[in-house]
Amino acid sequence: MDAPAGTAVAAVEPLPDHPREPIPLDAEAPIAMRVYMSPTCGCCSLWVEHLEENGFEVESIHRHDMGDVKAALGVVPQLSSCHTGVVNGYVMEGHIPAADIRAFLAEAPDAHGLAVPGMPIGSPGMEMGDRIDPYDVLAFDSDGTFRVFNSHGM
Helix, strand or coil: CCCCCCCCCCCCCCCCCCCCCCCCCCCCCEEEEEEEEECCCCCHHHHHHHHHHEEEEEEECCCCCCHHHHHHHHCHHHHHHCEEECCCEEEEECCEEEEEHHHHHHHHHCCCCEEEEECCCCCCHHHCEECCEEEEEEEEECCCCCEEEEEEEC
């Protein structure tokens, strides 16, 4: 969905302020996720395809004001990437593997979300042959503090 030039852009849906329920790893129903992304970003579309191939039902929302979207959803600049998702009240920033999102949702931790800062080669949507640069998936809080949730390409 993309707003025509000169029209008002809908506000970013706020996150819930209540505890989130875990989503079991073996959940058979698709997991709904809203993804905000630039309409011109090819790697964002590839990441959405990765999610859909792994049991997510994605609503893609094209925005030209991604900095504003990230600010509204509490993504601090040092954790940012090119797209931002919202699933079960959590923020998902960047090229996070679907398996890590599922594991995080099964835990339902007291955190703001997950992030893969930047655009690491070999992460979902950033594939380049067999090359996988090492990267961390970070669990982060609304104040920007974070911890390593999982590591890839090590």
